[in-house]
Amino acid sequence: MLTLKEQLYAWRSVIFALFLRELQSKFNDKFGLSWAFLEPFVFISALSLLRSLISGRDAHGLPVMIFMMVGMVALQLFTSTLQSVSMSIRKNKPLYAFRQVQPISAILTAGFIELVIKTIVVAMLIATVLLLGIEVSVSDILALICLFFSVWIFSLSIGLIFGIAAAFVPEVDKIKSLMTRPLMFISCVFYSLQDIPEEYWYLLTWNPLVHFIELSRYAILESYGDKGVSVEYVLRAVVLGLFFSLALYHLTWRKVLAR
Numbered sequence: 001m002l003t004l005k006e007q008l009y010a011w012r013s014v015i016f017a018l019f020l021r022e023l024q025s026k027f028n029d030k031f032g033l034s035w036a037f038l039e040p041f042v043f044i045s046a047l048s049l050l051r052s053l054i055s056g057r058d059a060h061g062l063p064v065m066i067f068m069m070v071g072m073v074a075l076q077l078f079t080s081t082l083q084s085v086s087m088s089i090r091k092n093k094p095l096y097a098f099r100q101v102q103p104i105s106a107i108l109t110a111g112f113i114e115l116v117i118k119t120i121v122v123a124m125l126i127a128t129v130l131l132l133g134i135e136v137s138v139s140d141i142l143a144l145i146c147l148f149f150s151v152w153i154f155s156l157s158i159g160l161i162f163g164i165a166a167a168f169v170p171e172v173d174k175i176k177s178l179m180t181r182p183l184m185f186i187s188c189v190f191y192s193l194q195d196i197p198e199e200y201w202y203l204l205t206w207n208p209l210v211h212f213i214e215l216s217r218y219a220i221l222e223s224y225g226d227k228g229v230s231v232e233y234v235l236r237a238v239v240l241g242l243f244f245s246l247a248l249y250h251l252t253w254r255k256v257l258a259r
Contacts, residue, residue: 014100018092018109026113036117037124040076044068044125047190060192062221063134069125070216071189077118077148078155078209079180084110085159086176089167089256096257103253107163111156122148136220143219150238151212157241164248167256188213193228201228208237 048064059067088103088110095101129136138144166172184190187209193201204210211229218226 010100011105014105015109015112018095018101018105019113022109022113037121040072040121041125041128044072047072051190060194060217060225061223062217063136065129065132065134066136066220067192067217068190069129070220071187071213073118073122073125074148074151074209074213074216075183075187075189077114077151079183080118081111081114081152081155082159082162082176082180084114085156086162086166086173089163103163103256104249107156107160107249111152111159115152118152138220139222140219144216147212147216147219147234150234151209154208154212154238154241157238157245160245160249161241164245164252164256167252183207183209186210192217194225198228205229205233208234211237 044065047068051059051068052064055064057064085107088106092101092103092106095106096103162172162176166176186204186207188204193204193210193214196204205228211231211234214229215226215231215234218224218229
């Protein structure tokens with residue numbers, strides 16, 4: 001019997017090996033990590049230009065570049081983590097022949113890589129904004145960081161649910177693709193909840209990403225306001241998603257190995 005310390009050491013070694021493997025496969029082209037920065041930067045710049053044609057240089061008090069950056073970073077963190085985590089179980093299936101490798105190791109590795117990449121991308125985007133001479137001060141940096149990690153935990157949970165479901169029914173991947181495509185238009189990325197008449201807010205506020213994005217903008221600029229969104233809704237979505245995904249994994253991980 002292995003001691004708990006030996007088990008943790010073996011698990012750490014497995015996750016580190018999977019991390020290096022995943023990192024090598026993700027950045028095996030000439031662009032490497034630079035593409036992870038260039039892609040959101042191009043999208044943010046294009047959307048900022050379009051938004052500036054509508055509302056001028058700022059959107060509800062926030063510089064347009066910052067307004068778009070918050071929305072795009074949250075959306076891409078969610079979609080990229082969801083995609084990587086949901087595919088990690090099937091992608092690493094040959095490695096489950098080794099007793100030390102379990103699906104949870106692949107899941108955590110995929111999620112952690114996306115978190116590290118997006119953290120680096122955010123740092124590079126902030127540096128770019130400062131170089132462009134856009135001045136902005138954050139009202140509540142702790143709330144902003146907490147919201148960033150909340151989006152990651154929520155996307156990790158949803159990705160785990162889709163990954164387990166796809167292990168039994170591969171067609172679930174098509175449903176996942178269908179569900180993620182309209183997120184760009186229903187998550188308040190290009191626009192604010194304040195741009196829509198209040199009587200239609202209920203059509204969007206069921207979406208947790210709307211709350212994540214709008215609260216992040218509110219954390220940057222207090223005068224932006226948080227009407228229509230709720231921290232309690234964010235916490236409920238994160239806790240329920242995490243609990244349900246872990247419970248589902250606990251009940252099915254042996255069957256997943258046998259698929």
